[in-house]
Amino acid sequence: MATATDSRRPASKGEKVADWADGRLGIYGLAKANMRKIFPDHWSFMLGEICLYSFIIIILTGVYLTLFFKPSMAELVYDGSYGPMNGIHMTEAYASTLDISFDVRGGLLVRQIHHWAALIFIAAMAVHMMRVFFTGAFRKPREINWLFGFLLLVLGCIAGFTGYSLPDDLLSGTGVRFMQGAIMGMPLVGTYLAMFLYGGEFPGDDVIPRFFSIHVLLVPGIMLGLLVAHLILVFYHKHTQFAGPGRTNKNVVGMPLLPVYMAKAGGFFFLVFGVITVIAGAVTINPIWVLGPYRPDQVSTGAQPDWYMGWTEGMIRMMPGWEWVIPTGHTINFGVFIPLMVVGVIPIAIALYPFFESWLTGDKREHHIADRPRNVPTRTAFGVAWLSWVFMCMIGGGNDLWATHLHLSINSITWFVRIGFFVVPPIVFWITRRICLGLQRRDRDKVLHGRESGIIKRLPHGEFIEVHEPLAQEEMHTLTAHEQYRPLEAGPKVDENGVVRKQGVVERVRTKLSKNYFGDAGQIPKPTAEEYREVTSGHGHH
Numbered sequence: 285m286a287t288a289t290d291s292r293r294p295a296s297k298g299e300k301v302a303d304w305a306d307g308r309l310g311i312y313g314l315a316k317a318n319m320r321k322i323f324p325d326h327w328s329f330m331l332g333e334i335c336l337y338s339f340i341i342i343i344l345t346g347v348y349l350t351l352f353f354k355p356s357m358a359e360l361v362y363d364g365s366y367g368p369m370n371g372i373h374m375t376e377a378y379a380s381t382l383d384i385s386f387d388v389r390g391g392l393l394v395r396q397i398h399h400w401a402a403l404i405f406i407a408a409m410a411v412h413m414m415r416v417f418f419t420g421a422f423r424k425p426r427e428i429n430w431l432f433g434f435l436l437l438v439l440g441c442i443a444g445f446t447g448y449s450l451p452d453d454l455l456s457g458t459g460v461r462f463m464q465g466a467i468m469g470m471p472l473v474g475t476y477l478a479m480f481l482y483g484g485e486f487p488g489d490d491v492i493p494r495f496f497s498i499h500v501l502l503v504p505g506i507m508l509g510l511l512v513a514h515l516i517l518v519f520y521h522k523h524t525q526f527a528g529p530g531r532t533n534k535n536v537v538g539m540p541l542l543p544v545y546m547a548k549a550g551g552f553f554f555l556v557f558g559v560i561t562v563i564a565g566a567v568t569i570n571p572i573w574v575l576g577p578y579r580p581d582q583v584s585t586g587a588q589p590d591w592y593m594g595w596t597e598g599m600i601r602m603m604p605g606w607e608w609v610i611p612t613g614h615t616i617n618f619g620v621f622i623p624l625m626v627v628g629v630i631p632i633a634i635a636l637y638p639f640f641e642s643w644l645t646g647d648k649r650e651h652h653i654a655d656r657p658r659n660v661p662t663r664t665a666f667g668v669a670w671l672s673w674v675f676m677c678m679i680g681g682g683n684d685l686w687a688t689h690l691h692l693s694i695n696s697i698t699w700f701v702r703i704g705f706f707v708v709p710p711i712v713f714w715i716t717r718r719i720c721l722g723l724q725r726r727d728r729d730k731v732l733h734g735r736e737s738g739i740i741k742r743l744p745h746g747e748f749i750e751v752h753e754p755l756a757q758e759e760m761h762t763l764t765a766h767e768q769y770r771p772l773e774a775g776p777k778v779d780e781n782g783v784v785r786k787q788g789v790v791e792r793v794r795t796k797l798s799k800n801y802f803g804d805a806g807q808i809p810k811p812t813a814e815e816y817r818e819v820t821s822g823h824g825h826h
């Protein structure tokens with residue numbers, strides 16, 4: 285607390301600087317209002333932080349790479365420290381990536397960190413997205429932030445693809461060629477689009493400089509803007525919290541941003557940087573010198589995209605090579621076009637999921653308490669089914685690797701994936717829902733009958749029973765805090781005048797889906813206070 289002597293004490297240098305800045309920026313008020321902001325705590329909230337820190341690491345290392353990378357497709361004859369390539373024709377882009385790897389001080393490490401950070405960044409985004417999905421943290425008011433996040437994920441993948449296309453080695457060139465084929469597969473516009481993007485016939489001289497601008501400027505610039513908006517919205521909406529005593533939809537229980545989270549976050553940044561650096565130092569990624577420069581007349585048989593593009597590759601590989609020559613003489617290549625459509629439609633469905641759920645529940649309230657995945661079995665089952673589907677596609681994308689590593693026929697793997705593509709997600713959906721319902725039943729039993737203590741007691745008349753301990757009040761609260769929707773009732777068959785009312789298709793679908801989500805097959809009713817009293821008041825409390 286300030287005393288009279290304190291107030292007369294001359295201001296320290298730090299205070300003077302702070303006063304100077306406050307006079308111009310008003311930081312005292314800003315800091316006072318925001319620095320003590322309370323954040324709830326849960327280990328899964330750190331996933332968003334991993335996205336943030338790996339993105340910062342990517343930018344730092346990316347800037348270093350731009351100092352040496354030459355985004356040019358002009359040809360030269362290599363003459364550098366990597367002996368086996370001396371005398372070979374290649375583009376400046378490839379030669380400069382070889383230089384970064386062999387001649388620039390710290391270059392190889394920085395390249396490796398950049399690449400590893402990109403892999404981890406997109407993995408962290410995917411897992412962060414799953415956390416948000418499975419806990420329903422996308423519900424009102426966070427739908428827009430879900431969309432911002434979704435765009436970040438899509439742009440992250442584009443950044444990754446354009447990035448690993450830059451070195452112009454055989455692997456990256458194969459990827460660029462793959463993309464050109466995919467674009468050309470679009471009916472009517474495909475050829476024009478491909479010509480536009482590649483500046484003429486493939487490969488031309490333009491694609492690497494263009495990808496470079498997209499990679500270092502356009503995409504990261506948009507991502508930075510989205511990221512700032514994303515974090516401002518997290519701050520503004522406040523973070524969701526899991527149910528617990530004293531936590532409601534109207535408060536936030538946790539620690540202040542300063543000092544607690546600032547210290548934690550600062551430390552965590554260095555931890556993430558350290559771990560990525562150790563991985564980058566120890567595990568080779570993209571050794572561009574192995575396959576040599578890209579030549580359009582060669583294809584790398586071992587070409588694999590980075591993990592986050594594997595599912596798109598999988599879809600192309602599993603699709604039969606159907607094509608149709610229409611009477612005008614044009615060919616429609618369904619083998620490419622259909623996967624391309626699916627690649628577009630599935631992510632859009634995921635982006636719109638929050639809107640679908642709010643339409644289904646008709647709930648207009650705000651939600652700040654995170655769901656436990658088991659308490660919304662149908663949503664959780666959807667999420668896991670979707671993951672299983674991505675996983676099937678990824679197996680398809682690496683069909684050659686599975687074949688060589690497990691000594692299997694590549695055709696059997698392709699057929700396995702073709703069938704699994706349709707069959708696995710419904711099975712996974714069903715199993716996940718059963719597991720969630722089972723867990724809900726267990727919670728219900730725990731609340732009503734307490735926890736199994738492992739103590740066996742013999743009653744006077746000889747019966748053996750296991751003693752059940754009642755749960756602590758807090759746990760009881762946590763297990764029963766979730767709300768349960770009731771399925772929508774179909775509207776009356778006749779209107780107020782007794783005239784038969786036609787039920788629209790949309791209304792029928794909505795009622796049916798709602799029954800599936802929230803009906804008897806979709807959730808186990810949580811125990812009511814009466815049930816609890818009934819069970820605990822009289823006999824049978826064991």
Ligand code: HEM
Pocket residue numbers: 328329330331332333335336337339409410412413416421422426429430431432433434435436437511514518522523524525
């Ligand atoms: C550059 C990528 C991203 C960064 C740096 C980032 C960062 C963060 C951070 C730090 C938080 C608060 C802590 C946490 O809940 O983990 C957060 C929350 C959130 N993020 Fe992201 N995120 C990114 C991508 C995404 C993606 C891909 C999605 C979903 C599609 C998403 C949706 C959300 C939502 C809805 C919240 C609010 C969650 C809540 O209040 O519980 N974010 N994000």
Ligand code: HEM
Pocket residue numbers: 342343345346347349350353381384395398399402405440443444446447448449450451499500504507569570
């Ligand atoms: C989300 C953002 C980004 C992702 C996911 C990403 C990813 C990648 C990947 C995977 C590579 C290939 C690395 C390799 O050679 O093995 C790459 C290359 C490169 N990136 Fe990025 N990057 C991103 C942002 C940036 C930024 C902001 C810059 C610069 C300001 C940058 C500069 C470069 C350069 C110059 C290369 C070519 C050099 C090389 O291949 O080693 N990147 N990027």
